[in-house]
Amino acid sequence: MAAPEISATLDFTRPVALSLNALLHFVTDDSVDGDEGIVEHLKNVLPSGSTLTITHVTPDFDPDGIARLTGAHRAAGTPGQARLHAEIAQFFAVWDLLNPGVVPPQRLRPGPDDGAENITDAEAACYAGIARKP
Known part of the structure; x- marks a missing residue:
């Protein structure tokens, strides 16, 4: 985070949006520092x-x-770890979780005509959440 390229790009005196979409399931608990540490x-x-x-x-x-x-990911040499709802929710600890919380992504911010009502939780196979640092 101290790299000059980062400080030249991001102003850490102002809020920053951190997106970890479809990323953390490639960081396993036995990885160096583990997912929660990162x-x-x-x-x-x-x-x-x-x-x-x-x-x-x-x-x-x-x-x-x-x-x-x-x-299949592991067999191909790619680490991977699926996590339960409570484990994913823990990533947001001490931040203000925005409504509707940690939910399947089609329920996060459904639009009126986006077809989200046609996607099952099993088809989505993941959770999504957004939180704000107090």
């Missing part, structure tokens, strides 16, 4: 008013299908 570090350096957006695969709706998916 996320907590990023959260700690951001100023008040910043936002954090996360989407993350979950086995909650289709455990067998997600086990096959993560197994």
Whole structure:
């Protein structure tokens, strides 16, 4: 975070939007520093008013299908880890989680004509959430 390229791009005296979409499921618990260490570090350096957006695969709706998916990733040499709702929600700890909370993405901000009502939770296979740093 101290790299000159970052400080030349981001003004850490103003809120920053941090997007960790479809990323954290490639950081396993046994990775160096682990997922919470990385996320907590990023959260700690951001100023008040910043936002954090996360989407993350979950086995909650289709455990067998997600086990096959993560197994295929591992077999190809790509680490992967699906997480349960409570584990994903923990990434937002001590920040103000915006409504509707940690939900399947089609329920996060559905538009009137986006077809979100036709997507099942098992098809989405992930959760999404947005939080603001107090």
